[in-house]
Amino acid sequence: MEAERGVCDRDHCTRNGCFSVVQDTVDFKSAEKYCIDNLFGHLITLKSPKEHNIILDLLNGFSGDYWIGLKLPGGKCPDRATQLLGYEWATGGNDTEFDNWDETAGHSCSEKCVSVSAGHNSTWRQRPCDSKLQGALCMYSYDNNACNTLPENADHHVQYITPRGSAAVGLERFPPGGTAIQKPLDVKHICFAGEWIKAPWFCEVLKGGCEHGCVSQNRVHSCTCPPGQSLRANNVTCGCSPGHVLARDGRSCVVVDDACDRCTGENLECVNNVCMCKDGFDLGDDGVCVNNEICFQCEHECVYENGAFVCACRSRYKVSDKDNTTCQPHCTEQTCEAFNCISIPEKPGKYTCVCPDGYIKDESNETRIVCEDIDECFMDATCNEDRMCHNTFGSYACSCWEGYELQGDKCVSTDDDEGSI
Known part of the structure; x- marks a missing residue:
C-alpha cells in the first residue's frame, strides 16, 4: 500500500487515540507498513468488547474485509487451549479480554493473519497473509495535547476532521492538529496544545483555516478574499461584497448592475439581481443550464456527463438495465x-x-x-442450432461457428461453395 493510494475514510477517536478505516487493496504486510509509515501507529488490536463495538460503529456502511493486527507466526500451529489460539498481536503479546473467531478458526498450521468483515458482526477470520483485502484498520495514539470536544446545541453542530483528513465519529477527545467546524456559521477551530484555537490561526498551518488566502503581520493573522468578495462574520470564508452578486459559475462575484444584463441564456432567470438557472435545471460544466430532474430520483448519486445529468452507482453496482435511476449488484469476475x-x-x-x-x-x-x-452454456442456454454458446460473467453470448458469419438472422458460410446453416 503506497502512501498516496491509501484513503483514510473515517476515524473514531477516544480519550487515548483514534481508530481508522483505510481503504485500499492490500496484503497484511503492506497494511502493517501503511499504519506505521503514514499514521505513526499500528494495525488495530481488539482486546475488549468496547473496542469491538467501536469497530462495529466504524465499519457501519462499509463492505468487504479488513486486516487487523493479529497473526499466527510461521512454523506454529494454532493452540485451541488459548483464547487467541496461539496468534499474537502486531504490538506483541497475546493478552486479551475478548475474541470473536468464526467457526473454522484454528485448523491450519500454515502462517495465517486475521481480518474482520464489515456487515458480519466483524467476525475474526484467518486467511493467508498474502491475500489481497479491501483495506486495513489502524490505530494511533496521541499525548496529553488532545482537546475536549466543543459544546453543541439545537442551533448548531460540530463537524470534526482528523489530522489525516478523514471525518471523525464517536468522539471522546480529539487529536492535536485536527480541525472542528461549527455549523451552520462555518466557524473553524484547530486543536493545539490541548486547546481549541479559533481561525484564523498561523498562516503556515492549513492556510490559517482561511477559505482563500492568509496573511501574517506583526504576529496577527488575517484571511483575505478575491476581488469583489469580502469576509463573512466568521472571518474565514468569503462572500460577495456589497454591490456584487454571485456569478453563474457559483464562485466569482459580479457587479449587481451587470448581473441581469448578462442573464440571457436558455433556462436562465434573474431574481433579485442574481442570475440563476430556473427550477428543474442546474449549471453544467460548460456554463449551460441543464435539466436536473433525474437527480432527485437517483438511488445512489447523480453525475454530469456529456452535457446531461445521469444517475450513477457506487462501487460494485451498476445502473439497472430496467430503470436508469436504480442500481443493481454488479460483478466483473468469476x-x-x-x-x-x-x-x-x-x-x-x-x-x-x-x-x-x-x-x-x-x-x-x-x-x-x-x-x-452461472455457466449458461452448460445449463442449456437457448442459442439457435446454427450458433455456438460463449459464457460471459453474468450472462452468455451466441455466435456463428467458425467459417460462418451472421447475415440477417442466419449464419452463412464464408465459403462460396457452401450454403447457410
Missing part, C-alpha cells in the same frame, strides 16, 4: 463477495445475501459467502 448480507437472528452465523443476475450464492466456504458465475 467469483465476487455476496451483496447486502444480513444476519438471520434465528440462525446464528447464517446470513441472507443477494447476488447479481447470472450468479448464484455459494456458502460452501464457511468463512466467506460469495457469488459464483
Whole structure:
C-alpha cells in the first residue's frame, strides 16, 4: 500500500487515540507498513468488547474485509487451549479480554493473519497473509495535547476532521492538529496544545483555516478574499461584497448592475439581481443550464456527463438495465463477495445475501459467502442450432461457428461453395 493510494475514510477517536478505516487493496504486510509509515501507529488490536463495538460503529456502511493486527507466526500451529489460539498481536503479546473467531478458526498450521468483515458482526477470520483485502484498520495514539470536544446545541453542530483528513465519529477527545467546524456559521477551530484555537490561526498551518488566502503581520493573522468578495462574520470564508452578486459559475462575484444584463441564456432567470438557472435545471460544466430532474430520483448519486445529468452507482453496482435511476449488484469476475448480507437472528452465523443476475450464492466456504458465475452454456442456454454458446460473467453470448458469419438472422458460410446453416 503506497502512501498516496491509501484513503483514510473515517476515524473514531477516544480519550487515548483514534481508530481508522483505510481503504485500499492490500496484503497484511503492506497494511502493517501503511499504519506505521503514514499514521505513526499500528494495525488495530481488539482486546475488549468496547473496542469491538467501536469497530462495529466504524465499519457501519462499509463492505468487504479488513486486516487487523493479529497473526499466527510461521512454523506454529494454532493452540485451541488459548483464547487467541496461539496468534499474537502486531504490538506483541497475546493478552486479551475478548475474541470473536468464526467457526473454522484454528485448523491450519500454515502462517495465517486475521481480518474482520464489515456487515458480519466483524467476525475474526484467518486467511493467508498474502491475500489481497479491501483495506486495513489502524490505530494511533496521541499525548496529553488532545482537546475536549466543543459544546453543541439545537442551533448548531460540530463537524470534526482528523489530522489525516478523514471525518471523525464517536468522539471522546480529539487529536492535536485536527480541525472542528461549527455549523451552520462555518466557524473553524484547530486543536493545539490541548486547546481549541479559533481561525484564523498561523498562516503556515492549513492556510490559517482561511477559505482563500492568509496573511501574517506583526504576529496577527488575517484571511483575505478575491476581488469583489469580502469576509463573512466568521472571518474565514468569503462572500460577495456589497454591490456584487454571485456569478453563474457559483464562485466569482459580479457587479449587481451587470448581473441581469448578462442573464440571457436558455433556462436562465434573474431574481433579485442574481442570475440563476430556473427550477428543474442546474449549471453544467460548460456554463449551460441543464435539466436536473433525474437527480432527485437517483438511488445512489447523480453525475454530469456529456452535457446531461445521469444517475450513477457506487462501487460494485451498476445502473439497472430496467430503470436508469436504480442500481443493481454488479460483478466483473468469476467469483465476487455476496451483496447486502444480513444476519438471520434465528440462525446464528447464517446470513441472507443477494447476488447479481447470472450468479448464484455459494456458502460452501464457511468463512466467506460469495457469488459464483452461472455457466449458461452448460445449463442449456437457448442459442439457435446454427450458433455456438460463449459464457460471459453474468450472462452468455451466441455466435456463428467458425467459417460462418451472421447475415440477417442466419449464419452463412464464408465459403462460396457452401450454403447457410
